[in-house]
Amino acid sequence: MKFSLPSAHPAHSLPSGDSPLRKNLRRLMVLRMLVVLGQGMTLAAVYHWLELSLPYASMLAVVTILALLNFLTALRLRKPWPVGDAEFFAQLLFDVAALTALLYYSGGSANPFVSLYLLPLIIAATTLPLAYAWAMALLTIACYSVLMSYNVPLPQQHRHDASGEAFNLHVLGMWLTFVGSALLIAWFVVRMNASIRERDRLLEQARIEVMRNEQIVALGALAAGAAHELGTPLATMAVVTRELQNERPQDDDLQHSLDILRGQVEHCKGVLNDLLAHAGQKRAEGGRVQTLDDFLNEVLGKWQLMRPSVRFDYRVAGDTPAPRIVAEQTLSQSILNLLNNAADASPDSVEIESRWSADELQLEIRDRGAGLNDEALAQAGRAFFTNKAPGQGFGIGLFLANANIERFGGTVRLFNREGGGACTQVMLPLAILRADAA
Secondary structure, three states: OEEEOOOOHHHOOOOHHHOHHHHHHHHHHHHHHHHHHHHHHHHHHHHHHHOOOOOHHHHHHHHHHHHHHHHHHHHHOOOOOOOOHHHHHHHHHHHHHHHHHHHHOOOHHHOHHHHHHHHHHHHHHHHOOHHHHHHHHHHHHHHHHHHHHOOOOOOOOOHHHHHHHHHHHHHHHHHHHHHHHHHHHHHHHHHHHHHHHHHHHHHHHHHHHHHHHHHHHHHHHHHHHHHHHHHHHHHHHHHHHHHHHHHOOOOHHHHHHHHHHHHHHHHHHHHHHHHHHHOOOOHHHOEEEEEHHHHHHHHHHHHHHHOOOOOEEEEEEEOOOOOEEEEEHHHHHHHHHHHHHHHHHOOOOEEEEEEEOOOEEEEEEEEOOOOOOHHHHHHOOOOOOOOOOOOOOOOOHHHHHHHHHHHOOOEEEEEEOOOOOEEEEEEEEOOOOEHHHO
8 A cells, every 4th residue: 555645846836838818729729720721611612512603712712811810829838938818818809800801701690600609609608817808709799690690692503493402501511510510519518628627637736735834934933933832941951961970970870871962952952953044044055065976965864963863774866976965954854754754653674775876865764664554645745644652752843744745746655564563655856955955
């Protein structure tokens, strides 16, 4: 069973190149290309088989202008400029104007293809704000109404069957128009719904990101207050420990225990000093330049000082020389949190393996504890959730580790191991952390 912590970093922003309107304009270009091909084939069929006398030169000029507009649209989509509502509406206006001109030269409102006015109206209604949709509705109604009085009438091919043959052609044209409109509308609306669902998904990710950032800010404020309050008791503990060592110099066991206690106190004081020193600093100011292997060894050294009784095996593999990175304090704390979680679950057996290339670090922390139950797999990584015994954890270590690692584009995965225990896998791109990118 595997569990991947939810990722939110892709939702920081929606680039203009992936905006829904830009995608819709690209689909409109494809739709217009199909319409141009259909209009060309229709004119060819009318000219060769129905032998109707129509102003073909004028109608072909309109189709050519529409094809040219589509070509210019394709060139425009290669530019990174964002697509706005007004631009998309203007594109639809060109389509309405071209359709009106073609209908004017071929019978006006009597032409069965007049129902194609529904296409730009439906597209505007599904993609643009309400004002543009109403404007398109009024425009198409106005064009339809004008064509009822002003148009070039369709010629009668055979006088003797005008009432029958012409009516049959009209019915066939209406059927073809309905089939074509139904297919195009279904295709376009389905694609629009996909864009809307994608936008909603990105908005939901952004909402989760905002909620998590608010939790992190709240934890930061609490951490600053706790750092201020803990300074005095830690100083008192250091003084008392030193006095006890001076009073009982002959007791070797006590001296050893007090050395460990003093080391833990000094480490806590160092953590608080780093917290206050690095709070609010920018990335380039918040770390030292180190090789990746030295950074990992330093983190493990701090962890050994914190958890001297934990037995672990560390294996390393990677390119040499190791990449040089900016040793971020928050990244160090995140790895320490993950190591402590493994130590809490299995203090007698922790396996650590790091592998890296020039572009990525992969760190795996394995334990032989009880593993993760279904609730832990579902809730792990959320603030204030813990499956530890009361008083042994606050449920923020994994939450903060995941949030910090994702800031650098990385991911944290948790899954149960075969034979018992759990594995925490960190995948961390090094592009942001590399010293030459600082």
